[in-house]
Amino acid sequence: MNRSFSEMRAKVDRGEAVVLTAREVGEILDGGDGLTLEDVDVVTCATRAVMSGTYAVLSFPVAPPGSFRRAIGVWLNGVPATVGPCPNERLGVLDLIVFGTAESIDDPRYGGGHLFRDLVEGEEVRAEVETDGGSCLEVDLKLADIPTARLFGTRHAFRNYSAFVNPGEERIATIFHATTFDPCWRGASVSGCGRMNPLENDPLLETVGVGTRILINGAEGFVLGRGTRSSPDRPNLSGYADMHGMDPEYMGGFATSAGPECVTSWAVPVPVISDRILNSLAPADRSIPLPVMDVVGRKEIGRANYGDVWEGTDLEVSFDPGGCKRCTACHPEAICPTGAIGFVDWKPILDRRRCFNCGLCATSCAGDVFSARLGSLRFAGREVPIVVRQSDRLRAERLAEELKGRILDGSFRMTEMTERISP
Ligand code: SF4
Ligand code: SF4
Incomplete structure (x- = not known):
């Protein structure tokens, strides 16, 4: 069964639409209850990650x-x-x-x-x-x-991304790690928000196209077209938004061992116009493949899945300043990619608005100040602990929630694409 975009938007305008976030859809599906077109009209999806383009x-x-x-x-x-x-x-x-x-x-x-x-x-x-x-x-x-300040993305909101490990014997400076990458498979860096990613919910780009209104860093913007190096397997988008309406919490810098990187967030509404879209919504994280790449050769060396990253792990890093051992030099403070850690009167402080929940402090604190279950990647007969995340699923879920609220209160009006994008 198919429904038209204008039908969906009219339902939103009348205040009769059921709008759910991808997280909420996922919880319904995980609970074993199926969904029909009667149950949902629009799904809000989001991603927040280091986005170079x-x-x-x-x-x-x-x-x-x-x-x-x-x-x-x-x-x-x-x-x-x-x-x-x-x-x-x-x-x-x-x-x-x-x-x-x-x-x-x-x-x-x-x-x-x-x-x-x-x-x-x-x-x-x-x-x-x-x-x-x-x-x-x-x-x-x-x-x-x-007066004019616009942010553009050349390749944003990948359907999903990759993990990286360093199988070699030398430490490597790379944009995929905040410090030089430990050798000999000692840790993995991961990117991608799994089932929350917009294009994971509309993989054939049936509702997201040129002219679709979106949020970038919380400000209204539009999809411009396909992103650079987009492909049917790994589609991504280009888009823009006005910086004047952005929320700093969804953006920022991320220092890596190969130079500064840029954090950007996208939220996208997916109108549920067909059974095919309905059946694509919020796939289980464990069903989404996560290619594992050699950080040097950039060649795939195995395949894990996003369940390793986002199922049974902590989206938010815990902070207990009482667990500080007052080390001579605080390693987490030195390597935090967003500069979120500081000290006042010898006590650690954490700026939650700056923290990206990458987890690096949890793997490098000598005491019990920072902790988080980050999970391990399982691939090719190996188990490699995740040591740094370059996607922030917690904020992605918050942004999807924010977009849902704006659609429901009428302050965000969905637009129909003017042209389909072929990835
Ligand atoms: S999780 Fe830790 S290292 Fe990462 S941004 Fe937050 S405070 Fe910094
Ligand atoms: S590494 Fe941990 S325990 Fe040591 S000073 Fe830093 S926060 Fe405190």
Whole structure:
């Protein structure tokens, strides 16, 4: 049986639609109760992860017209920006593109992702501008001073991703680990939010297409099309949203041993227009394959599944400052990829809004301050403990809940795609 998108949206508008999150659908299915088209009209799905293909387009005035001819170099909090494509000759206006993975010239653990979050948090950011006339300008500004600030994704919201291990004998610096990767299969890094992922719920892209309204980092945006390197097996999307409406908690920087990375979140509504969509909803995590890759050769060396990552594990890291042994140097504080750990009067503190729940502190604390069951990957006759997660399923579930609330209260209006995407 099929239902039209407009039928679904009219039902939402009348306040008669049943909207469930992918987590809620999963719980119903896990409980053994099946679902029919009578039981659900829209499912909200989400993912939050390190997403390298993120960039911002910023445009703002830095000086009165005629002050300089062209800018040739710009740094925001030390993060290099690409000037253009518009040269804005003599207008005193900058058009910039900033990569989420660009590294500050002042701090190797600060990058574009950190900058985007600082802007959205309302922090003041320093812009340094080098002009073709040899002059240098310095301007302090906030997001409110930047009329155009849009975040784009070139390859976001993969249907699901991969795990990485280091089978070699040398430690490896990589974007897939916050520290250098231990050798000899000693730990695994994982990405992907399993059954919460939007394209896991609409794998054939029957409802998610060009023009679908979505949330990126909590702000309304749209799907633009297929992402780079998208394929039928591993589809992903490109999209954009206005930074002015974003929530910093869903975004940020993530320091890795190979440079700063960018954290981004997507939430997507999936209208349940057919039995085929219904039968795709919230597949069990253990039924979703998780390819395990050699971090050096990037070749698949086995297959685990997302049940190893998200079933019977802790989505949130526990924090007990009383368990601190006051070590001479605190390893978790030094390696936390989001800078969420600090000390006040020799007592550890955790900034929950910054914490990504990656779990690295739980595997490196000498006392009992940080703990979490992170699970192990089972593949090719091996069992390799997960030591760092580059996806934050807890926030993905929260974002899906937020989207559900916005659909129900009428503040988020679903749009029908204008064109299907072929992955
Ligand atoms: S889980 Fe631990 S290491 Fe990871 S972001 Fe949170 S505080 Fe930092
Ligand atoms: S490693 Fe753990 S026990 Fe040691 S100082 Fe840090 S938080 Fe405290």
